[in-house]
Amino acid sequence: MAEPTGTTWNCYDAATMTAREIYGRVLCELADADQRIVGLSADLAKSTSIAIFEKHAPERFFNVGIAEQNLMGVAAGMAKAGLIPFASTFAAFASMRACEQVRTDICYQNLPVKIIATHGGMSFGAAGTTHHCTEDLAIMRSFANMTVIVPADGIETANAVRAVKDLPGPAYIRIGRGFEPPFYESENYGFQIGKAQEVHPGTDLTIIACGIGVLQAVEAAKSLKEVDGLSVRVLNMHTIKPIDSEAILKAVTETRRILTVEEHNVMGGLGSAVADVIAASGKGCAFFKAGLQDEYALVGYPEDLYAHYKLDANGIIEQVRSLLKVEFEEDEDWNDEV
Amino acid sequence: MPLTREQRLSLHRRAKDLRKDVVNITNFSGGAHIGGGLSSMDVLVLLYFHYMKIDPQNPGWEDRDRFVLSKGHGAVAYVPVLARRGFFDFEEVKSFNKFGSPFGMHPDSRRIRGCDASTGSLGHGLPMAVGMSLANRLQGRTCKTFCMLGDGECNEGVIWEALMAASHYRLTNLITIVDRNHMMIDGQTEDVMAIEPLADKLAAFGFEVHAVNGHDLDALAGAIERGIAVADEDLNVTAGLKPQAEIRKNGHKPIAIIADTVKGKGVDFMEGQVPWHYGSVDSTLHAKALASIDRYYEAIFAAEGGNNG
Numbered sequence: 143m144a145e146p147t148g149t150t151w152n153c154y155d156a157a158t159m160t161a162r163e164i165y166g167r168v169l170c171e172l173a174d175a176d177q178r179i180v181g182l183s184a185d186l187a188k189s190t191s192i193a194i195f196e197k198h199a200p201e202r203f204f205n206v207g208i209a210e211q212n213l214m215g216v217a218a219g220m221a222k223a224g225l226i227p228f229a230s231t232f233a234a235f236a237s238m239r240a241c242e243q244v245r246t247d248i249c250y251q252n253l254p255v256k257i258i259a260t261h262g263g264m265s266f267g268a269a270g271t272t273h274h275c276t277e278d279l280a281i282m283r284s285f286a287n288m289t290v291i292v293p294a295d296g297i298e299t300a301n302a303v304r305a306v307k308d309l310p311g312p313a314y315i316r317i318g319r320g321f322e323p324p325f326y327e328s329e330n331y332g333f334q335i336g337k338a339q340e341v342h343p344g345t346d347l348t349i350i351a352c353g354i355g356v357l358q359a360v361e362a363a364k365s366l367k368e369v370d371g372l373s374v375r376v377l378n379m380h381t382i383k384p385i386d387s388e389a390i391l392k393a394v395t396e397t398r399r400i401l402t403v404e405e406h407n408v409m410g411g412l413g414s415a416v417a418d419v420i421a422a423s424g425k426g427c428a429f430f431k432a433g434l435q436d437e438y439a440l441v442g443y444p445e446d447l448y449a450h451y452k453l454d455a456n457g458i459i460e461q462v463r464s465l466l467k468v469e470f471e472e473d474e475d476w477n478d479e480v
Numbered sequence: 481m482p483l484t485r486e487q488r489l490s491l492h493r494r495a496k497d498l499r500k501d502v503v504n505i506t507n508f509s510g511g512a513h514i515g516g517g518l519s520s521m522d523v524l525v526l527l528y529f530h531y532m533k534i535d536p537q538n539p540g541w542e543d544r545d546r547f548v549l550s551k552g553h554g555a556v557a558y559v560p561v562l563a564r565r566g567f568f569d570f571e572e573v574k575s576f577n578k579f580g581s582p583f584g585m586h587p588d589s590r591r592i593r594g595c596d597a598s599t600g601s602l603g604h605g606l607p608m609a610v611g612m613s614l615a616n617r618l619q620g621r622t623c624k625t626f627c628m629l630g631d632g633e634c635n636e637g638v639i640w641e642a643l644m645a646a647s648h649y650r651l652t653n654l655i656t657i658v659d660r661n662h663m664m665i666d667g668q669t670e671d672v673m674a675i676e677p678l679a680d681k682l683a684a685f686g687f688e689v690h691a692v693n694g695h696d697l698d699a700l701a702g703a704i705e706r707g708i709a710v711a712d713e714d715l716n717v718t719a720g721l722k723p724q725a726e727i728r729k730n731g732h733k734p735i736a737i738i739a740d741t742v743k744g745k746g747v748d749f750m751e752g753q754v755p756w757h758y759g760s761v762d763s764t765l766h767a768k769a770l771a772s773i774d775r776y777y778e779a780i781f782a783a784e785g786g787n788n789g
Contacts, residue, residue, distance in 0.1 A: 180618070201618070202618065204614060204649075206641070207641075207644065207645070207648075209638070209641035209645070211603075211637075211638040211641060212610070212638055212641035212642050212644075212645055214607075215604055215606075215607020215608050215610070215611065215638065215642065216607050216610050216614065216642075216645065217611060218597075218611060219548075219597070219607065219608035219610060219611020219612040219615065220611040220612070220614060220615040221611075222596065222597060222608065222611070223546075223611070223612045223615035224542065224615065224619065225615045225618070225619075227611075242601060242604075243604065243607070246598070246600075246601050246604060247598075247607070250590075250598055251589055251590060251597070252590065
């Protein structure tokens with residue numbers, strides 16, 4: 143891999159860099175301004191691109207070897223002693239091998255450890271289920287004090303990394319392997335933790351997506367407009383927790399049909415978070431959760447897996463069309479539904 | 481410096497009162513991990529009443545020494561130590577185990593003044609202590625972190641991950657102490673899951689190991705002082721931002737102390753009894769336990785040559 147270089151106006155070049163490379167560069171930039179930042183990894187410095195930080199600030203980088211539980215415990219201890227640790231490993235190991243350390247050492251003590259989990263979802267497709275991670279959002283979302291973010295691309299990863307730096311508590315940022323196509327063109331679109339962004343307007347149905355689903359959903363919305371004459375709204379729900387209830391309820395009220403799209407088991411992740419909000423509101427709507435339907439993914443290139451599990455534009459189009467056929471109480475008087 | 485006779489007597493008096501606190505808490509809280517609390521008490525007293533640089537008026541003092549009770553079920557001993565050291569009033573401890581109390585079976589650093597880490601799930605404390613030690617060294621602080629492990633706790637794989645890291649980073653500002661009371665919930669450590677030869681294992685992991693009698697204050701003091709001396713020597717060399725590789729090349733081996741202890745120490749009917757890992761004491765047992773502690777210390781003070789209790 144060629145040494146990444148930044149453009150003249152930024153510390154990274156989104157056109158040529160993967161999300162994790164961008165993460166590494168932004169972390170260097172943040173670390174120059176804040177001596178409290180330290181980087182940690184568990185023998186995945188290169189794979190998670192935190193090696194860029196290691197090269198930049200070697201005295202502030204710690205590779206604990208293939209020991210993810212220790213990685214999270216050490217990060218917690220560092221935070222207790224005044225540092226802001228960014229700990230990087232694959233999502234499967236961050237959320238499952240080190241699950242209890244994240245929950246008990248980091249979240250219970252509400253420490254500012256920032257976990258950058260790469261290779262989330264099925265992005266490490268050919269590696270198989272041991273290296274896929276389609277449970278992490280459910281796990282992390284259930285930990286009190288935790289903020290959970292799934293950026294849509296490298297640029298949003300940069301925004302998320304900057305945003306979590308000064309959060310007083312822990313954060314989990316889930317990114318892919320880094321070969322995902324870019325969605326945003328610049329960082330200046332008003333990223334805010336806990337605030338969904340409407341990335342395509344619409345009134346017939348709303349797709350609430352995160353991660354790779356955002357670009358695919360927008361492409362689907364464009365096709366549906368062209369081919370079916372449908373007006374499909376797309377929300378980039380980059381923050382799974384705290385979830386943007388306001389944007390969800392606005393979508394329910396205005397479009398009455400919600401499709402969630404996540405690279406995750408449909409149990410406990412984005413779709414469940416959205417469903418919680420809808421259920422608590424007492425408002426009825428047609429609803430479907432796209433994602434892995436309680437199964438482990440096959441082996442293959444990520445794009446083939448996304449197509450197979452209907453998470454690409456074509457798959458999303460198909461699911462939007464089915465959801466439009468679902469009947470539900472359509473009257474405008476919701477009092478009888480509460 | 482070795483303990484003077486006066487210091488030793490004063491620490492024994494302190495430990496005697498605290499052993500009674502442990503028995504009292506076990507009585508009024510309804511039940512506690514009394515066996516391992518009593519086994520760890522002499523180490524705790526030496527650290528908190530003699531060696532650790534701490535300020536109960538300023539528990540968040542950045543340069544303070546840290547203590548991580550990796551065997552978090554020792555809270556029944558740790559909490560009264562913090563109280564008697566002045567972090568809070570012992571009266572508050574009367575809520576131990578009760579609804580909404582800051583004090584449960586396992587210490588909560590968000591609720592207990594002076595508690596440096598929430599622990600209780602075994603294997604979690606040492607990694608955090610490693611992190612604290614790395615962070616303090618990186619920030620140029622000369623403070624030390626003491627971490628107390630249970631011997632049964634050493635079954636946890638992550639303990640060895642953390643030991644590997646402490647050794648790799650030549651983390652001499654971390655002083656690891658194993659409360660080797662030889663017992664765990666289901667029986668003798670060597671019957672349930674043998675950890676011997678523990679000293680050899682720690683040495684093989686890159687530690688300078690000091691195996692001492694965990695109730696002999698002088699022996700413990702010697703080991704702890706060796707740890708502090710090595711830490712100070714290394715910290716003089718490595719203070720501030722230095723490449724990790726350089727620190728690793730020049731540092732000493734970190735110190736591990738195996739404190740050979742007796743579970744339930746000081747209460748004769750609990751000593752060496754597996755079922756007293758966790759238990760409760762009714763008023764009869766309560767009185768018996770306190771009387772036993774009195775006898776235990778009468779012997780110690782007699783050996784010191786005089787009535788100093």
